[in-house]
Amino acid sequence: MDRRAFLTAATAGLLIPQSVPAAASSRTLRSDPFTLGVASGDPSTDGFVLWTRLAVDPLGGDGRGGMPSRDIDVNWQVATDERFSSIVRSGATTARARDAHSVHVELKGLEPGRDYFYRFKSEGRLSPAARTRTAPAGESTLNFAVAACAHYEHGYYTAYRRLAEQEPELVVFLGDYMYEYAPSGYTSLAGRVRTHTPGKCRTLADYRLRHAQYKSDPDLQAAHAVAxxxxxxxxxxxENNWAGHTSSTGEPGFARRRADAFRAYYENMPLRRASLQGAVLRVNRRVSWGTLARFHLLDTRQFRDDQACLDGVRAGCDTRLSSDRTLLGADQWRWLEEGLSGSTTRWNLLGxxxxxxQRDFKIGPGREVNLDSWDGYAAERTRLLDSLARTANPVVLTGxxxxxxxxxLKADFDDPDSPAVATELVASSIASDGDGYRDRTWIAEALQENPHFSYIDQRRGYLMARLTRDELSVDFRTLDYISRKGAKARTSHHLNLPAITAAAAAGQAGAPQAG
Structure with missing residues (x-):
């Protein structure tokens, strides 16, 4: 069975091996508890995190997936082949009711740089099988995808399916995995294709229920099962545009709401247990891919100052230029600068x-910028660009x-002759804003207004990248529609970014060659 056949069979529930040890409990659930699929994440050279969450009724109104109030035993297996004829690790854990019956298994002691296959069993029921991978220890290449922004109501998750079919070795997801709005709380040009669970997410039960709705989608499950x-x-x-401890709507009880949202996020993601620290969720971390690359994952929400000038896209607003304003916070800044300066990998990818x-939204004289982005924290952005200028082969990945x-990324965006210190790749959305469109007149005007941009596309999609020691090759993948199923993905733009030596990185960035 080749990889694509394995993916198709696994996500369709056709791989039903019988050799997983029985779970300890003699009681059985009334139906399949693996309706939310399985996932893996944060690969190291000797392991990764395995995830699942038991739910016999994903849309059960209390957010607990129709599960009983008792804890439930779960067995797991890891094999070197998709038929599980060569099992290398196995064990048992407990899906606790207090954690919405989620499971996070942190594996160590495996071989670097190879594929593994995993599955779970609980109370007589088997999960789908899925593939994951350890990071290499030395030189290597890497095929990876970049995705973001998947509003459930705005369309089908065909882009996730197309991403899975390309079989990346790693998927980098950069935010807005789910949306908190009540039904029709955020409309798109395509209208409402699907419907959110009732109400706006405010409580732990609300967030658990919304995550379960998203995780129930088979195309999303396929993307998790492949890498x-x-x-x-x-x-x-x-919540839309929240900042630090500040709600964008001024609703009372935001501290409790944020803590509940963090808890539900952890329960539904393949994150390490150490990431959830009380009311704080640590997602800024570094993951290395051998000597080839280091991923520096940032948190641009939890430690920032409130947006300036009432937020939004605005003109003026000198407050955004203040050197006292922070986006990352002091601790994360120290962590980032230490990671960039101490990196010994060929490439450094900032996720x-x-x-x-800088992005000027106003066509013609004057300037309007998005105060929720780095434009709203301009002095700290200058500091970031200074750090990237001293970093070997920096690339920024954005959602x-x-x-x-x-x-x-220019040292001075207002000077056309200013040197570029890095390249930024911004992935379009998986589903947010519906079908999208391609307004060539508007694109031409936006590119003229922002000459440091060389490509813009309003259609849905994701990035597929291949990284070698000498080059980063990127396909900007787009779909013509998501308001109905079946769209194909195509490469609408291609980039070849050559590597430069670490010594040269202090003064210049590799010049992108686009096609």
Whole structure:
């Protein structure tokens, strides 16, 4: 069975091996508890995190997936082949009712740089099988995908399915995995294709229920089943445009709401147990891929100052230029600068949520910028660009914008002759804003207004990238529609970014060659 056949069979529930040891409990659930699929994440050279969450009724109104109030035993297996004829690790854990019956298994002691297959069993029921991978220990290549922003109501998750069919070795997801709005709380040009669970997410039960709805989608499950993920949240996993301890709507009880949203996010993601620290969820972390690359995952929400000038896309607003304003917070800044300066890998990939490049939304005289992005924290962005200028082969990976963008990050965006210190790749959305469109006149005007951008596309999609020692090759993948099923994905733009030596990185960035 080849990899694509395995993926198809696994996500269709056709791989039903019988050799998993029986779980300890003699009581059985009334139906399949693996309705939310399985996932893996945060690969290291000797392991990864395995995840599942038991739910016999994903849309059960209390957010507990129709599960009983008791804890339930879960067995797991890891094999080197998709038929599980060569099992290398197995064990048992407990899906606790207090954790919404979620399971996080942290594996160590495996071989570096190879595929593994895993599955779970509980109370006589088997999960789908899925594939994951350990990081290599030395030199290697890497095929990886970048995705973000998947509003359930705005369309089908065909982009997840197409991503899975390309069989990346790693998926980097950069925020807005789910949306907190009540039904029709955020409309798109395509209208409402599917319907959210009732109400706006405010309580732990609300967030658990919404995550379960998203996780029930078979295309999303296919994308999780094909490779390990690196995940980080943006705003909608809590509330639109929240900042630090500040609600964007001023609703009371935001501290409790944020803590509940964090807990539900952890329960539904392949994150390590240490990431949940009381009311804080640590998603800023580093993951290395041998000597080839280091991923620096950022948190651009939890430690920021409130947005300036009442937020939104605005003109003026000198407050955004203040050197006292922070986006990352002091502790995360120290962590980032230590990680960049101490990195010995060939490439350094900064995975974060909001656009770094200056983006003028006003066509013609004057300037309007998005104060929720790095434009709202301009002095700290300068500090970031200074750090990237001293880093070997830096590339910024970004979500949030619901459009593909390719940008040169300039030391001075207002000087066309200013050197580029890094390249920014912005992935469009998986589903947010519906079908999308391609307004060539508007694109031409936007590119003229922002000459450091070389490509913009308003259609839905994701990025597929191949990284070698000498080059980063990127396909900007787009779909013509998601308001109905069956769209194909195509490469609408291609980038070849050559590596430069670490010594040269202090003064210049590799010049992108686009096609």
């Amino acid at each position: 390990p993920w690196l995940v980080a949240f943006d705003d909608h996993e809590v 974060q949520q909001i656009m770094v490049a 949030d914008a619901h459009m593909h963008h390719l940008a040169e």
